[in-house]
Amino acid sequence: DPYSGDPPRHPALKVNSLKPFNAEPPAELLTETYLTPNQLFFKRNHLPVPAVDPASYRLRVEGPGGRVLALSLPELKGRFPKHEVTVTLQCAGNRRAEMSRVRQVKGLEWGVAAISTARWGGVRLRDVLAHAGYGEEEEEEAGEQHVCFEGLDKDLSGAAYGASIPYRTAMGRGADVLLAYEMNGEELPRDHGYPLRVVVPGVVGARNVKWLGRVSVRREESPSHWQRNDYKGFSPAVDWDTVDFTTAPAIQELPVQSAITEPAPGATVPPGELTVKGYAWSGGGRGVVRVDVSLDGGRTWRVAELTGEEQRPGRAWAWRLWRLTAPVPPDAAELDIVCKAVDASYNVQPDTVEPIWNLRGVLSNAWHRVRVTVAE
Ligand code: MTE
Ligand code: MO
Incomplete structure:
Protein backbone atom coordinates (compact mmCIF):
# COMPACT_ATOMS: atom_id res chain seq x y z
CA ASP A 1 0.00 0.00 0.00
CA ASN A 229 -5.15 18.81 -18.58
CA ASP A 230 -6.93 19.78 -15.39
CA TYR A 231 -7.75 22.90 -13.31
CA LYS A 232 -9.26 24.80 -16.21
CA GLY A 233 -12.70 26.35 -16.61
CA PHE A 234 -15.18 25.66 -19.45
CA SER A 235 -18.59 26.74 -20.71
CA PRO A 236 -21.65 24.84 -19.47
CA ALA A 237 -22.01 23.78 -23.13
CA VAL A 238 -18.78 21.75 -23.07
CA ASP A 239 -19.02 18.02 -22.29
CA TRP A 240 -16.45 15.20 -22.12
CA ASP A 241 -16.79 14.57 -25.87
CA THR A 242 -16.07 18.16 -26.86
CA VAL A 243 -13.70 19.38 -24.13
CA ASP A 244 -10.33 20.69 -25.38
CA PHE A 245 -7.87 21.32 -22.57
CA THR A 246 -5.27 22.84 -24.91
CA THR A 247 -7.26 26.01 -25.61
CA ALA A 248 -8.49 27.03 -22.13
CA PRO A 249 -6.12 28.97 -19.87
CA ALA A 250 -4.97 27.34 -16.64
CA ILE A 251 -6.73 28.73 -13.57
CA GLN A 252 -4.48 31.12 -11.64
CA GLU A 253 -6.26 33.93 -9.70
CA LEU A 254 -9.61 32.80 -8.30
CA PRO A 255 -12.90 34.74 -8.42
CA VAL A 256 -14.68 36.31 -5.43
CA GLN A 257 -16.10 33.75 -3.02
CA SER A 258 -18.13 33.58 0.18
CA ALA A 259 -20.09 30.97 2.10
CA ILE A 260 -22.22 30.52 5.20
CA THR A 261 -20.66 28.32 7.87
CA GLU A 262 -23.38 28.77 10.53
CA PRO A 263 -26.18 27.79 10.87
CA ALA A 264 -25.85 24.43 9.14
CA PRO A 265 -28.20 23.46 6.27
CA GLY A 266 -31.39 21.88 7.68
CA ALA A 267 -30.78 23.18 11.22
CA THR A 268 -33.64 24.30 13.47
CA VAL A 269 -33.17 27.83 14.79
CA PRO A 270 -35.24 29.50 17.55
CA PRO A 271 -37.43 32.55 16.83
CA GLY A 272 -36.11 35.91 18.01
CA GLU A 273 -32.60 36.68 16.87
CA LEU A 274 -30.34 34.77 14.52
CA THR A 275 -26.57 35.01 14.08
CA VAL A 276 -25.23 33.97 10.68
CA LYS A 277 -21.48 33.41 10.18
CA GLY A 278 -19.22 32.78 7.24
CA TYR A 279 -16.09 33.62 5.29
CA ALA A 280 -15.39 35.76 2.21
CA TRP A 281 -12.29 35.95 0.02
CA SER A 282 -11.18 36.94 -3.46
CA GLY A 283 -8.16 36.07 -5.60
CA GLY A 284 -5.39 38.30 -6.93
CA GLY A 285 -4.98 40.28 -3.70
CA ARG A 286 -8.40 41.93 -4.13
CA GLY A 287 -9.78 42.50 -0.67
CA VAL A 288 -13.39 41.83 0.27
CA VAL A 289 -15.17 45.16 0.72
CA ARG A 290 -18.64 43.94 1.68
CA VAL A 291 -20.75 40.88 2.40
CA ASP A 292 -24.54 41.04 1.95
CA VAL A 293 -26.79 38.55 3.75
CA SER A 294 -30.46 37.80 3.11
CA LEU A 295 -32.81 35.74 5.28
CA ASP A 296 -35.54 35.65 2.63
CA GLY A 297 -33.87 34.07 -0.38
CA GLY A 298 -32.42 37.32 -1.73
CA ARG A 299 -35.42 39.65 -1.64
CA THR A 300 -34.08 41.85 1.16
CA TRP A 301 -30.48 42.26 2.32
CA ARG A 302 -28.44 43.34 5.32
CA VAL A 303 -24.73 44.14 5.44
CA ALA A 304 -22.63 41.76 7.56
CA GLU A 305 -19.87 42.84 9.92
CA LEU A 306 -16.38 41.90 8.68
CA THR A 307 -13.73 40.67 11.12
CA GLY A 308 -10.12 39.54 10.83
CA GLU A 309 -7.02 41.06 9.27
CA GLU A 310 -7.52 43.97 6.89
CA GLN A 311 -4.55 43.63 4.57
CA ARG A 312 -3.03 46.16 2.14
CA PRO A 313 -4.99 46.96 -1.04
CA GLY A 314 -3.78 44.76 -3.90
CA ARG A 315 -2.12 42.44 -1.38
CA ALA A 316 -5.19 41.29 0.51
CA TRP A 317 -4.26 37.61 0.41
CA ALA A 318 -6.38 36.35 3.30
CA TRP A 319 -10.08 35.96 3.91
CA ARG A 320 -12.34 38.09 6.10
CA LEU A 321 -14.69 36.33 8.43
CA TRP A 322 -18.14 37.87 8.77
CA ARG A 323 -21.18 37.73 10.99
CA LEU A 324 -24.67 39.16 11.01
CA THR A 325 -27.13 39.19 13.89
CA ALA A 326 -30.67 39.97 12.73
CA PRO A 327 -34.25 39.53 13.94
CA VAL A 328 -36.00 36.44 12.61
CA PRO A 329 -39.15 37.61 10.76
CA PRO A 330 -41.99 36.83 13.25
CA ASP A 331 -44.14 34.94 10.71
CA ALA A 332 -41.33 32.81 9.24
CA ALA A 333 -41.44 29.00 9.55
CA GLU A 334 -38.41 28.60 7.31
CA LEU A 335 -35.50 30.85 6.36
CA ASP A 336 -33.66 30.82 3.05
CA ILE A 337 -30.33 32.36 4.11
CA VAL A 338 -28.14 33.71 1.32
CA CYS A 339 -24.73 35.39 1.28
CA LYS A 340 -22.74 37.15 -1.43
CA ALA A 341 -19.47 39.06 -1.30
CA VAL A 342 -18.13 42.06 -3.21
CA ASP A 343 -14.38 42.46 -3.80
CA ALA A 344 -12.21 45.57 -4.24
CA SER A 345 -12.81 45.58 -8.03
CA TYR A 346 -16.58 45.41 -7.36
CA ASN A 347 -16.68 41.88 -8.69
CA VAL A 348 -19.73 40.01 -7.40
CA GLN A 349 -20.72 36.36 -7.18
CA PRO A 350 -23.21 34.94 -9.71
CA ASP A 351 -26.67 34.38 -8.22
CA THR A 352 -27.09 30.79 -9.43
CA VAL A 353 -24.94 27.78 -10.31
CA GLU A 354 -26.42 26.89 -13.73
CA PRO A 355 -24.64 29.56 -15.83
CA ILE A 356 -21.22 28.74 -14.32
CA TRP A 357 -21.65 24.95 -14.31
CA ASN A 358 -18.65 23.20 -15.86
CA LEU A 359 -17.84 19.54 -16.35
CA ARG A 360 -14.93 19.56 -13.89
CA GLY A 361 -16.89 21.38 -11.19
CA VAL A 362 -14.32 24.11 -10.58
CA LEU A 363 -14.80 27.82 -9.75
CA SER A 364 -18.09 27.16 -7.93
CA ASN A 365 -18.85 30.57 -6.41
CA ALA A 366 -22.58 31.23 -6.78
CA TRP A 367 -24.48 32.90 -3.91
CA HIS A 368 -24.40 30.44 -1.04
CA ARG A 369 -27.81 29.35 0.26
CA VAL A 370 -28.67 27.62 3.53
CA ARG A 371 -32.25 26.68 4.41
CA VAL A 372 -33.23 26.33 8.07
CA THR A 373 -36.44 25.73 10.03
CA VAL A 374 -37.67 28.17 12.68
CA ALA A 375 -39.05 26.48 15.83
CA GLU A 376 -38.84 26.80 19.63
N1 MTE B 1 1.42 19.74 -4.23
C1 MTE B 1 1.83 18.47 -4.40
N2 MTE B 1 3.15 18.22 -4.46
N3 MTE B 1 0.93 17.45 -4.53
C2 MTE B 1 -0.43 17.70 -4.49
O1 MTE B 1 -1.21 16.75 -4.59
N4 MTE B 1 -2.22 19.39 -4.32
C3 MTE B 1 -2.51 20.78 -4.70
C4 MTE B 1 -1.63 21.74 -3.94
N5 MTE B 1 -0.25 21.33 -3.98
C5 MTE B 1 -0.89 19.04 -4.33
C6 MTE B 1 0.11 20.04 -4.17
C7 MTE B 1 -3.90 21.19 -4.53
S1 MTE B 1 -5.00 20.78 -5.77
C8 MTE B 1 -4.30 22.01 -3.50
S2 MTE B 1 -5.88 22.58 -3.39
C9 MTE B 1 -3.35 22.39 -2.43
O2 MTE B 1 -2.07 21.79 -2.60
C10 MTE B 1 -3.89 21.97 -1.08
O3 MTE B 1 -2.99 22.32 -0.06
P1 MTE B 1 -3.23 21.78 1.42
O4 MTE B 1 -3.34 20.27 1.37
O5 MTE B 1 -2.05 22.27 2.19
O6 MTE B 1 -4.51 22.39 1.90
MO1 MO C 1 -7.02 21.76 -5.38
Whole structure:
Protein backbone atom coordinates (compact mmCIF):
# COMPACT_ATOMS: atom_id res chain seq x y z
CA ASP A 1 0.00 0.00 0.00
CA PRO A 2 1.76 3.17 -1.17
CA TYR A 3 -0.31 5.13 1.37
CA SER A 4 0.84 3.19 4.45
CA GLY A 5 3.36 5.92 5.28
CA ASP A 6 0.79 8.73 5.34
CA PRO A 7 0.68 10.75 8.60
CA PRO A 8 -2.12 10.51 11.23
CA ARG A 9 -5.00 13.01 10.84
CA HIS A 10 -7.49 14.80 13.08
CA PRO A 11 -10.71 12.76 13.62
CA ALA A 12 -12.97 15.82 13.14
CA LEU A 13 -12.03 16.10 9.45
CA LYS A 14 -14.68 15.12 6.92
CA VAL A 15 -12.95 12.71 4.57
CA ASN A 16 -13.71 12.92 0.84
CA SER A 17 -11.12 10.32 -0.14
CA LEU A 18 -8.74 8.27 2.04
CA LYS A 19 -6.16 7.25 -0.57
CA PRO A 20 -5.08 9.81 -1.62
CA PHE A 21 -6.12 11.74 1.49
CA ASN A 22 -8.61 14.55 0.88
CA ALA A 23 -10.56 16.12 3.71
CA GLU A 24 -12.16 19.33 4.91
CA PRO A 25 -13.06 20.54 8.41
CA PRO A 26 -16.70 20.82 9.54
CA ALA A 27 -17.85 24.24 8.25
CA GLU A 28 -18.69 25.63 11.70
CA LEU A 29 -15.13 24.93 12.94
CA LEU A 30 -13.68 26.84 9.99
CA THR A 31 -14.91 30.19 11.29
CA GLU A 32 -14.21 29.58 15.00
CA THR A 33 -10.74 31.10 14.55
CA TYR A 34 -9.29 33.52 12.00
CA LEU A 35 -6.25 31.31 11.39
CA THR A 36 -7.20 27.70 10.72
CA PRO A 37 -5.43 25.30 13.13
CA ASN A 38 -2.98 23.16 11.14
CA GLN A 39 -4.75 19.92 12.04
CA LEU A 40 -8.08 21.24 10.73
CA PHE A 41 -6.70 22.97 7.61
CA PHE A 42 -8.22 21.28 4.53
CA LYS A 43 -5.99 18.66 2.94
CA ARG A 44 -5.83 17.98 -0.76
CA ASN A 45 -3.37 15.30 -1.88
CA HIS A 46 -3.22 13.69 -5.32
CA LEU A 47 -0.65 11.07 -4.30
CA PRO A 48 0.90 9.44 -1.23
CA VAL A 49 2.64 11.83 1.19
CA PRO A 50 6.39 11.47 0.54
CA ALA A 51 8.75 10.84 3.48
CA VAL A 52 11.43 13.51 3.17
CA ASP A 53 14.65 13.33 5.21
CA PRO A 54 15.42 16.94 6.22
CA ALA A 55 19.18 16.28 6.48
CA SER A 56 19.61 15.11 2.89
CA TYR A 57 16.89 17.36 1.44
CA ARG A 58 18.00 19.75 -1.30
CA LEU A 59 15.88 22.24 -3.21
CA ARG A 60 17.07 22.26 -6.81
CA VAL A 61 16.82 25.63 -8.53
CA GLU A 62 17.69 25.87 -12.21
CA GLY A 63 19.41 29.15 -12.99
CA PRO A 64 19.72 30.88 -16.37
CA GLY A 65 21.80 28.77 -18.73
CA GLY A 66 20.98 25.53 -16.94
CA ARG A 67 23.21 25.87 -13.84
CA VAL A 68 21.47 24.04 -11.00
CA LEU A 69 21.72 25.19 -7.38
CA ALA A 70 21.12 22.62 -4.66
CA LEU A 71 20.04 24.37 -1.46
CA SER A 72 19.82 22.58 1.88
CA LEU A 73 17.28 23.64 4.51
CA PRO A 74 19.91 25.39 6.68
CA GLU A 75 21.20 27.23 3.59
CA LEU A 76 17.70 28.38 2.64
CA LYS A 77 16.94 29.56 6.17
CA GLY A 78 20.37 31.16 6.65
CA ARG A 79 20.92 32.87 3.34
CA PHE A 80 17.53 34.51 2.71
CA PRO A 81 15.49 36.81 4.97
CA LYS A 82 12.49 35.22 6.67
CA HIS A 83 9.16 36.54 5.45
CA GLU A 84 5.72 35.89 6.97
CA VAL A 85 2.35 36.36 5.26
CA THR A 86 -1.22 35.44 6.18
CA VAL A 87 -2.65 33.69 3.12
CA THR A 88 -5.90 31.85 2.38
CA LEU A 89 -5.63 28.74 0.20
CA GLN A 90 -8.68 27.57 -1.70
CA CYS A 91 -9.02 24.45 -3.83
CA ALA A 92 -10.46 25.01 -7.33
CA GLY A 93 -13.06 22.40 -6.38
CA ASN A 94 -14.33 24.13 -3.22
CA ARG A 95 -18.18 23.94 -3.21
CA ARG A 96 -18.16 21.41 -6.06
CA ALA A 97 -21.01 19.44 -4.43
CA GLU A 98 -23.37 22.32 -5.28
CA MET A 99 -22.45 22.00 -8.96
CA SER A 100 -23.13 18.28 -8.93
CA ARG A 101 -26.64 19.01 -7.67
CA VAL A 102 -27.30 20.85 -10.96
CA ARG A 103 -25.69 18.19 -13.12
CA GLN A 104 -23.11 15.55 -12.14
CA VAL A 105 -19.51 16.71 -12.48
CA LYS A 106 -16.25 14.75 -12.25
CA GLY A 107 -14.25 15.29 -9.05
CA LEU A 108 -14.22 15.09 -5.26
CA GLU A 109 -17.48 16.26 -3.68
CA TRP A 110 -16.14 19.19 -1.65
CA GLY A 111 -18.50 21.15 0.59
CA VAL A 112 -17.80 24.77 1.55
CA ALA A 113 -14.62 24.09 3.53
CA ALA A 114 -11.95 23.31 0.91
CA ILE A 115 -10.51 26.67 1.95
CA SER A 116 -8.41 27.60 4.98
CA THR A 117 -6.09 30.34 6.22
CA ALA A 118 -2.64 30.20 7.82
CA ARG A 119 0.24 32.48 8.72
CA TRP A 120 3.01 31.09 6.51
CA GLY A 121 6.71 31.64 7.20
CA GLY A 122 9.54 31.08 4.78
CA VAL A 123 11.72 32.75 2.19
CA ARG A 124 10.55 34.77 -0.78
CA LEU A 125 10.67 32.89 -4.09
CA ARG A 126 11.80 36.19 -5.61
CA ASP A 127 14.92 36.25 -3.41
CA VAL A 128 15.81 32.66 -4.30
CA LEU A 129 15.33 33.27 -8.04
CA ALA A 130 17.38 36.46 -7.83
CA HIS A 131 20.15 34.49 -6.11
CA ALA A 132 19.99 31.96 -8.97
CA GLY A 133 20.54 34.81 -11.46
CA TYR A 134 17.07 35.97 -12.49
CA GLY A 135 16.03 39.62 -12.48
CA GLU A 136 12.97 41.77 -12.96
CA GLU A 137 13.94 42.49 -16.57
CA GLU A 138 13.75 38.88 -17.76
CA GLU A 139 10.05 39.06 -18.49
CA GLU A 140 10.16 41.90 -21.03
CA GLU A 141 13.26 40.55 -22.73
CA ALA A 142 12.07 37.05 -23.34
CA GLY A 143 8.28 37.30 -23.60
CA GLU A 144 6.08 35.46 -21.17
CA GLN A 145 7.83 32.98 -18.96
CA HIS A 146 6.71 30.62 -16.25
CA VAL A 147 8.12 29.51 -12.94
CA CYS A 148 7.66 25.73 -12.83
CA PHE A 149 7.49 23.69 -9.63
CA GLU A 150 7.93 19.96 -9.10
CA GLY A 151 6.87 18.08 -5.98
CA LEU A 152 8.60 15.06 -4.48
CA ASP A 153 5.33 13.08 -4.56
CA LYS A 154 5.23 10.75 -7.52
CA ASP A 155 2.67 8.52 -9.20
CA LEU A 156 3.33 4.86 -10.09
CA SER A 157 4.89 5.86 -13.43
CA GLY A 158 7.33 8.10 -11.58
CA ALA A 159 5.71 11.38 -12.68
CA ALA A 160 5.83 14.08 -9.99
CA TYR A 161 3.02 16.50 -9.09
CA GLY A 162 3.81 19.79 -10.81
CA ALA A 163 2.42 23.24 -11.60
CA SER A 164 3.56 26.65 -12.75
CA ILE A 165 2.78 30.34 -12.30
CA PRO A 166 3.53 33.27 -14.61
CA TYR A 167 6.99 34.80 -14.07
CA ARG A 168 5.48 38.18 -13.14
CA THR A 169 3.46 36.56 -10.33
CA ALA A 170 6.73 35.38 -8.79
CA MET A 171 8.98 38.36 -9.56
CA GLY A 172 6.69 41.39 -9.78
CA ARG A 173 6.73 44.27 -7.30
CA GLY A 174 4.89 43.34 -4.16
CA ALA A 175 5.10 39.64 -4.99
CA ASP A 176 4.65 37.67 -1.78
CA VAL A 177 5.18 34.18 -3.20
CA LEU A 178 6.84 32.12 -0.47
CA LEU A 179 8.83 28.96 -0.19
CA ALA A 180 7.32 28.18 3.20
CA TYR A 181 8.80 26.03 5.96
CA GLU A 182 6.45 27.21 8.71
CA MET A 183 2.66 27.15 9.08
CA ASN A 184 1.07 29.07 11.96
CA GLY A 185 4.41 29.20 13.79
CA GLU A 186 4.96 25.44 13.61
CA GLU A 187 7.18 23.38 11.35
CA LEU A 188 5.27 22.65 8.12
CA PRO A 189 3.19 19.47 8.76
CA ARG A 190 3.78 16.47 6.49
CA ASP A 191 0.32 16.74 4.88
CA HIS A 192 1.01 20.36 3.97
CA GLY A 193 4.34 19.81 2.24
CA TYR A 194 7.12 19.18 4.79
CA PRO A 195 9.82 20.38 4.60
CA LEU A 196 9.10 23.09 1.99
CA ARG A 197 6.11 24.19 -0.10
CA VAL A 198 5.19 27.02 -2.41
CA VAL A 199 2.56 29.49 -1.19
CA VAL A 200 1.21 31.62 -4.07
CA PRO A 201 -1.09 34.21 -2.49
CA GLY A 202 -4.29 34.97 -4.41
CA VAL A 203 -3.86 31.97 -6.71
CA VAL A 204 -5.72 28.64 -6.88
CA GLY A 205 -4.56 25.93 -4.42
CA ALA A 206 -3.26 23.66 -7.18
CA ARG A 207 -0.25 25.95 -7.89
CA ASN A 208 0.86 25.90 -4.24
CA VAL A 209 3.14 22.90 -4.77
CA LYS A 210 3.93 20.90 -1.63
CA TRP A 211 7.09 18.83 -0.90
CA LEU A 212 8.88 21.12 -3.32
CA GLY A 213 11.81 19.45 -5.07
CA ARG A 214 12.62 21.60 -8.07
CA VAL A 215 12.09 25.13 -9.41
CA SER A 216 12.82 26.22 -12.98
CA VAL A 217 12.00 29.13 -15.29
CA ARG A 218 10.73 28.16 -18.71
CA ARG A 219 9.15 29.50 -21.87
CA GLU A 220 6.27 27.09 -21.40
CA GLU A 221 3.98 26.23 -18.56
CA SER A 222 4.69 23.16 -16.44
CA PRO A 223 4.16 20.02 -18.56
CA SER A 224 2.32 18.45 -15.60
CA HIS A 225 -1.05 16.83 -16.16
CA TRP A 226 -2.46 19.12 -13.43
CA GLN A 227 -1.28 22.24 -15.24
CA ARG A 228 -2.21 21.23 -18.79
CA ASN A 229 -5.15 18.81 -18.58
CA ASP A 230 -6.93 19.78 -15.39
CA TYR A 231 -7.75 22.90 -13.31
CA LYS A 232 -9.26 24.80 -16.21
CA GLY A 233 -12.70 26.35 -16.61
CA PHE A 234 -15.18 25.66 -19.45
CA SER A 235 -18.59 26.74 -20.71
CA PRO A 236 -21.65 24.84 -19.47
CA ALA A 237 -22.01 23.78 -23.13
CA VAL A 238 -18.78 21.75 -23.07
CA ASP A 239 -19.02 18.02 -22.29
CA TRP A 240 -16.45 15.20 -22.12
CA ASP A 241 -16.79 14.57 -25.87
CA THR A 242 -16.07 18.16 -26.86
CA VAL A 243 -13.70 19.38 -24.13
CA ASP A 244 -10.33 20.69 -25.38
CA PHE A 245 -7.87 21.32 -22.57
CA THR A 246 -5.27 22.84 -24.91
CA THR A 247 -7.26 26.01 -25.61
CA ALA A 248 -8.49 27.03 -22.13
CA PRO A 249 -6.12 28.97 -19.87
CA ALA A 250 -4.97 27.34 -16.64
CA ILE A 251 -6.73 28.73 -13.57
CA GLN A 252 -4.48 31.12 -11.64
CA GLU A 253 -6.26 33.93 -9.70
CA LEU A 254 -9.61 32.80 -8.30
CA PRO A 255 -12.90 34.74 -8.42
CA VAL A 256 -14.68 36.31 -5.43
CA GLN A 257 -16.10 33.75 -3.02
CA SER A 258 -18.13 33.58 0.18
CA ALA A 259 -20.09 30.97 2.10
CA ILE A 260 -22.22 30.52 5.20
CA THR A 261 -20.66 28.32 7.87
CA GLU A 262 -23.38 28.77 10.53
CA PRO A 263 -26.18 27.79 10.87
CA ALA A 264 -25.85 24.43 9.14
CA PRO A 265 -28.20 23.46 6.27
CA GLY A 266 -31.39 21.88 7.68
CA ALA A 267 -30.78 23.18 11.22
CA THR A 268 -33.64 24.30 13.47
CA VAL A 269 -33.17 27.83 14.79
CA PRO A 270 -35.24 29.50 17.55
CA PRO A 271 -37.43 32.55 16.83
CA GLY A 272 -36.11 35.91 18.01
CA GLU A 273 -32.60 36.68 16.87
CA LEU A 274 -30.34 34.77 14.52
CA THR A 275 -26.57 35.01 14.08
CA VAL A 276 -25.23 33.97 10.68
CA LYS A 277 -21.48 33.41 10.18
CA GLY A 278 -19.22 32.78 7.24
CA TYR A 279 -16.09 33.62 5.29
CA ALA A 280 -15.39 35.76 2.21
CA TRP A 281 -12.29 35.95 0.02
CA SER A 282 -11.18 36.94 -3.46
CA GLY A 283 -8.16 36.07 -5.60
CA GLY A 284 -5.39 38.30 -6.93
CA GLY A 285 -4.98 40.28 -3.70
CA ARG A 286 -8.40 41.93 -4.13
CA GLY A 287 -9.78 42.50 -0.67
CA VAL A 288 -13.39 41.83 0.27
CA VAL A 289 -15.17 45.16 0.72
CA ARG A 290 -18.64 43.94 1.68
CA VAL A 291 -20.75 40.88 2.40
CA ASP A 292 -24.54 41.04 1.95
CA VAL A 293 -26.79 38.55 3.75
CA SER A 294 -30.46 37.80 3.11
CA LEU A 295 -32.81 35.74 5.28
CA ASP A 296 -35.54 35.65 2.63
CA GLY A 297 -33.87 34.07 -0.38
CA GLY A 298 -32.42 37.32 -1.73
CA ARG A 299 -35.42 39.65 -1.64
CA THR A 300 -34.08 41.85 1.16
CA TRP A 301 -30.48 42.26 2.32
CA ARG A 302 -28.44 43.34 5.32
CA VAL A 303 -24.73 44.14 5.44
CA ALA A 304 -22.63 41.76 7.56
CA GLU A 305 -19.87 42.84 9.92
CA LEU A 306 -16.38 41.90 8.68
CA THR A 307 -13.73 40.67 11.12
CA GLY A 308 -10.12 39.54 10.83
CA GLU A 309 -7.02 41.06 9.27
CA GLU A 310 -7.52 43.97 6.89
CA GLN A 311 -4.55 43.63 4.57
CA ARG A 312 -3.03 46.16 2.14
CA PRO A 313 -4.99 46.96 -1.04
CA GLY A 314 -3.78 44.76 -3.90
CA ARG A 315 -2.12 42.44 -1.38
CA ALA A 316 -5.19 41.29 0.51
CA TRP A 317 -4.26 37.61 0.41
CA ALA A 318 -6.38 36.35 3.30
CA TRP A 319 -10.08 35.96 3.91
CA ARG A 320 -12.34 38.09 6.10
CA LEU A 321 -14.69 36.33 8.43
CA TRP A 322 -18.14 37.87 8.77
CA ARG A 323 -21.18 37.73 10.99
CA LEU A 324 -24.67 39.16 11.01
CA THR A 325 -27.13 39.19 13.89
CA ALA A 326 -30.67 39.97 12.73
CA PRO A 327 -34.25 39.53 13.94
CA VAL A 328 -36.00 36.44 12.61
CA PRO A 329 -39.15 37.61 10.76
CA PRO A 330 -41.99 36.83 13.25
CA ASP A 331 -44.14 34.94 10.71
CA ALA A 332 -41.33 32.81 9.24
CA ALA A 333 -41.44 29.00 9.55
CA GLU A 334 -38.41 28.60 7.31
CA LEU A 335 -35.50 30.85 6.36
CA ASP A 336 -33.66 30.82 3.05
CA ILE A 337 -30.33 32.36 4.11
CA VAL A 338 -28.14 33.71 1.32
CA CYS A 339 -24.73 35.39 1.28
CA LYS A 340 -22.74 37.15 -1.43
CA ALA A 341 -19.47 39.06 -1.30
CA VAL A 342 -18.13 42.06 -3.21
CA ASP A 343 -14.38 42.46 -3.80
CA ALA A 344 -12.21 45.57 -4.24
CA SER A 345 -12.81 45.58 -8.03
CA TYR A 346 -16.58 45.41 -7.36
CA ASN A 347 -16.68 41.88 -8.69
CA VAL A 348 -19.73 40.01 -7.40
CA GLN A 349 -20.72 36.36 -7.18
CA PRO A 350 -23.21 34.94 -9.71
CA ASP A 351 -26.67 34.38 -8.22
CA THR A 352 -27.09 30.79 -9.43
CA VAL A 353 -24.94 27.78 -10.31
CA GLU A 354 -26.42 26.89 -13.73
CA PRO A 355 -24.64 29.56 -15.83
CA ILE A 356 -21.22 28.74 -14.32
CA TRP A 357 -21.65 24.95 -14.31
CA ASN A 358 -18.65 23.20 -15.86
CA LEU A 359 -17.84 19.54 -16.35
CA ARG A 360 -14.93 19.56 -13.89
CA GLY A 361 -16.89 21.38 -11.19
CA VAL A 362 -14.32 24.11 -10.58
CA LEU A 363 -14.80 27.82 -9.75
CA SER A 364 -18.09 27.16 -7.93
CA ASN A 365 -18.85 30.57 -6.41
CA ALA A 366 -22.58 31.23 -6.78
CA TRP A 367 -24.48 32.90 -3.91
CA HIS A 368 -24.40 30.44 -1.04
CA ARG A 369 -27.81 29.35 0.26
CA VAL A 370 -28.67 27.62 3.53
CA ARG A 371 -32.25 26.68 4.41
CA VAL A 372 -33.23 26.33 8.07
CA THR A 373 -36.44 25.73 10.03
CA VAL A 374 -37.67 28.17 12.68
CA ALA A 375 -39.05 26.48 15.83
CA GLU A 376 -38.84 26.80 19.63
N1 MTE B 1 1.42 19.74 -4.23
C1 MTE B 1 1.83 18.47 -4.40
N2 MTE B 1 3.15 18.22 -4.46
N3 MTE B 1 0.93 17.45 -4.53
C2 MTE B 1 -0.43 17.70 -4.49
O1 MTE B 1 -1.21 16.75 -4.59
N4 MTE B 1 -2.22 19.39 -4.32
C3 MTE B 1 -2.51 20.78 -4.70
C4 MTE B 1 -1.63 21.74 -3.94
N5 MTE B 1 -0.25 21.33 -3.98
C5 MTE B 1 -0.89 19.04 -4.33
C6 MTE B 1 0.11 20.04 -4.17
C7 MTE B 1 -3.90 21.19 -4.53
S1 MTE B 1 -5.00 20.78 -5.77
C8 MTE B 1 -4.30 22.01 -3.50
S2 MTE B 1 -5.88 22.58 -3.39
C9 MTE B 1 -3.35 22.39 -2.43
O2 MTE B 1 -2.07 21.79 -2.60
C10 MTE B 1 -3.89 21.97 -1.08
O3 MTE B 1 -2.99 22.32 -0.06
P1 MTE B 1 -3.23 21.78 1.42
O4 MTE B 1 -3.34 20.27 1.37
O5 MTE B 1 -2.05 22.27 2.19
O6 MTE B 1 -4.51 22.39 1.90
MO1 MO C 1 -7.02 21.76 -5.38
